[in-house]
Amino acid sequence: xxxxxxxxxxxxxxxxxxxxxxxxxxxxxxxxxxxxxxxxxxxxxxxxxxxxxxxxxxxxxxxxxxxxxxxxxxxxxxxxxxxxxxxxxxxxxxxxxxxxxxxxxxxxxxxxxxxxxxxxxxxxxxxxxxxxxxxxxxxxxxxxxxxxxxxxxxxxxxxxxxxxxxxxxxxxxxxxxxxxxxxxxxxxxxxxxxxxxxxxxxxxxxxxxxxxxxxxxxxxxxxxxxxxxxxxxxxxxxxxxxxxxxxxxxxxxxxxxxxxxxxxxxxxxxxxxxxxxxxxxxxxxxxxxxxxxxxxxxxxxxxxxxxxxxxxxxxxxxxxxxxxxxxxxxxxxxxxxxxxxxxxxxxxxxxxxxxxxxxxxxxxxxxxxxxxxxxxxxxxxxxxxxxxxxxxxxxxxxxxxxxxxxxx
Ligand code: SF4
Numbered sequence: 501x502x503x504x505x506x507x508x509x510x511x512x513x514x515x516x517x518x519x520x521x522x523x524x525x526x527x528x529x530x531x532x533x534x535x536x537x538x539x540x541x542x543x544x545x546x547x548x549x550x551x552x553x554x555x556x557x558x559x560x561x562x563x564x565x566x567x568x569x570x571x572x573x574x575x576x577x578x579x580x581x582x583x584x585x586x587x588x589x590x591x592x593x594x595x596x597x598x599x600x601x602x603x604x605x606x607x608x609x610x611x612x613x614x615x616x617x618x619x620x621x622x623x624x625x626x627x628x629x630x631x632x633x634x635x636x637x638x639x640x641x642x643x644x645x646x647x648x649x650x651x652x653x654x655x656x657x658x659x660x661x662x663x664x665x666x667x668x669x670x671x672x673x674x675x676x677x678x679x680x681x682x683x684x685x686x687x688x689x690x691x692x693x694x695x696x697x698x699x700x701x702x703x704x705x706x707x708x709x710x711x712x713x714x715x716x717x718x719x720x721x722x723x724x725x726x727x728x729x730x731x732x733x734x735x736x737x738x739x740x741x742x743x744x745x746x747x748x749x750x751x752x753x754x755x756x757x758x759x760x761x762x763x764x765x766x767x768x769x770x771x772x773x774x775x776x777x778x779x780x781x782x783x784x785x786x787x788x789x790x791x792x793x794x795x796x797x798x799x800x801x802x803x804x805x806x807x808x809x810x811x812x813x814x815x816x817x818x819x820x821x822x823x824x825x826x827x828x829x830x831x832x833x834x835x836x837x838x839x840x841x842x843x844x845x846x847x848x849x850x851x852x853x854x855x856x857x858x859x860x861x862x863x864x865x866x867x868x869x870x871x872x873x874x875x876x877x878x879x880x881x882x883x884x885x886x887x888x889x890x891x892x893x894x895x896x897x898x899x900x901x902x903x904x905x906x907x908x
Contacts, residue, residue: 668698
């Protein structure tokens, strides 16, 4: 949809070589880790005394996150220091990175600004859109206001939007495998309804998927259906009407195996209902798990085939891709999902329980004697936090990493 000239977004070139050079230096100083680089070069393993740590082959910052951070830093460098710059919510899901962004003087407003916040914005204010994108209505309002948008939406998220828009044009309801309240999924669902009469339904678990499949096949109580999925479907969605042709897409950071199961179950039920020869009219799917999420899940899958005593997963608690790494670990061995090294003490660890949505304490978490600890980190976790975790682990065994490096 094209905008009238007066509301067309203002463009500014942030990627000037001088700016990007300064940005690179600053980003490295904030997030780089020499220790992590050395472990990577050393086959992803570091051993001393009775402790061995093994880092997954792929971990930490993905290309989308790196780009979003670079653009936010570049925005701050491109405009005079007194020019207000606003960020919609969080740039990525990592508290330390968001603190750094605030330290640059970038102000956070809600990811879906209230009317009051919108009224306070002035034409020409700079507004950064985070890596997971923003809802169509929010973007429109900002454009109408005349704000300068620094759009850091990851290309992989935009690929999902494209797919969902296509479904909407073809009167196919988007079934989105994801968390209905996650910013990325909200932005994606807004694409399903923004350019026509499209509908969507968000499913998060296989149990929910089975419920939908059952409804498709046998029908059911519409009121129950709508209550169960409250907040996860488009306005006017009617399960008796809008589940006749469905297209599956997913939040980019879901667990691959689960997303495939969602696709398989819906496809099977559509074949049962309409027959194999009619499947193309009633079912579509497109794999929209991003490459970085896939690489991190694959690398952890390999690491988990090694004998490990425990796994540490580092990342923000609201990070979807990190929570799925923790889920993979939990299925195999004691797994601790922490946001930073301060959570580790000799006799206890404070870690996130994603099923209870809260931090919990585990005692005697670090076994005595010879142990191997696996480590991975989500796509929004910087290397300096991974380094802190590794240092802390060795420190808890009375070993100084500084000493190891000096002798390495
Ligand atoms: S996790 Fe994937 S979709 Fe999200 S920013 Fe990184 S590359 Fe993009």
